[in-house]
Amino acid sequence: MDTYINPYVADMEENGILLSQGLVRIKLLRTMFDGKMAGILSGAGGAHCQLCTATFKQLHDVELIRDGFPINRSITSAKNCFKAWFMTLVYHLQSGARKWSPSSLGIKNSMKFVSGLLMEKTGMKIDQPSSDGGTTSTGNVARNCFLDKNQFLYWVCSLIPTEYHENIKVIHTNLSVCLRIYNSDREINTERLDILCKDTYEYIVIRFPWANISPTLHKLLAHSSELIRTCNNSHGLKVFSEEAVEVSNKLVRRYRKHLARKMSFSLNTRDIFIRLMCNSDPVLNMYRKFTKVSKKTHSSEPPDQEVLFSQLTC
Numbered sequence: 122m123d124t125y126i127n128p129y130v131a132d133m134e135e136n137g138i139l140l141s142q143g144l145v146r147i148k149l150l151r152t153m154f155d156g157k158m159a160g161i162l163s164g165a166g167g168a169h170c171q172l173c174t175a176t177f178k179q180l181h182d183v184e185l186i187r188d189g190f191p192i193n194r195s196i197t198s199a200k201n202c203f204k205a206w207f208m209t210l211v212y213h214l215q216s217g218a219r220k221w222s223p224s225s226l227g228i229k230n231s232m233k234f235v236s237g238l239l240m241e242k243t244g245m246k247i248d249q250p251s252s253d254g255g256t257t258s259t260g261n262v263a264r265n266c267f268l269d270k271n272q273f274l275y276w277v278c279s280l281i282p283t284e285y286h287e288n289i290k291v292i293h294t295n296l297s298v299c300l301r302i303y304n305s306d307r308e309i310n311t312e313r314l315d316i317l318c319k320d321t322y323e324y325i326v327i328r329f330p331w332a333n334i335s336p337t338l339h340k341l342l343a344h345s346s347e348l349i350r351t352c353n354n355s356h357g358l359k360v361f362s363e364e365a366v367e368v369s370n371k372l373v374r375r376y377r378k379h380l381a382r383k384m385s386f387s388l389n390t391r392d393i394f395i396r397l398m399c400n401s402d403p404v405l406n407m408y409r410k411f412t413k414v415s416k417k418t419h420s421s422e423p424p425d426q427e428v429l430f431s432q433l434t435c
Contacts, residue, residue, distance in 0.1 A: 138391050170336055172344045180334045186322045190343040203296055204263035206335045214281040221333040243271035267297035269423050288328050295321040298429045303345050305357035308435040315346035
C-alpha cells in the first residue's frame, strides 16, 4: 500500500492543491486504522491481540489475568465496541448453548428471537439488517444498551435463566463503566481501574469458562489502564476517539464515487477537498434550509454505574 500511495502523498504535500482562491498547503497524517490495517502495520496480523503477545489460550488463564498482560507490541489505535460480545453471550444463555459458536443455527435463531423481543419492548434495533445492507449495530445502539435505556437490562434478564441474572448485571455494569472511563477526558485513578478490569476479566473467565474472550474485550480489560497511564498522563482516551474523524466518512464516500474525477489520486482528492470546503462554507450555509430537529436527551446513567464511575475518576 505504501509503495502505491506514497508518491501521491509526497506530491500533494510538496505542491499542495490549487483552488480558485489560491494554493492550499496540506499535510496528510494517516492516524486512523481499522483492525486489519493495525495488524499489518504492527506485524501482528495473525495475532489474537495487537498490543501483547498473549495467545488465545493464555487469554483465558486466570493466573495470567491476575498478573496482567503488559503491552509488548507497538501501540496502534483500536476501536472498542463490546455490545456484540455481550449480546452474543446473551444469545448463548438464552438458547442454552454452552459452547461458543456464534455462527451456529441455534445462536442465529436465538439472535432473531432476542432482537425481536428487545425491539418490541425497548424500541432498540439490535443486530437487525439495515436498509444499506449492513446491520443496526451502531455506536448509538451500543451506548443505549450500556446506559440501560428503556430497561434494556431488565428485558435481557427476562430472556435468560434466573441463575445468570446477577452475573449478567455485574458484567453489564462493569463493562459500561470501563467504556465510560476509556472514552472520557477526565483524570483517572489507574490503579483502581486496573483492579476493576482484572476483576471483571477474571469474573467472566470463571463464571463463563466456555465463552471466548474477543480481541476487543481483551484490549479493554487487559490494556486500558496501562494505555491511559502511559499514553495520556492518566486521563481518559476521549481525545483519541475516531468518532469526529468518522463523521464525514459518508460524505467522503459519496463525493469520491459520484462527484470526483477518477483520472488520478491527486485530482480525486482535490475534488473531494473542494466539496468538503463547500460543505462547511459559512456563506453557503446561510442559504441552506435546515430542518429543525428536536434535541435528544441521553438517558442518565444508572445509579450503580455512576457510583462506580465516581470512584475511578479524580
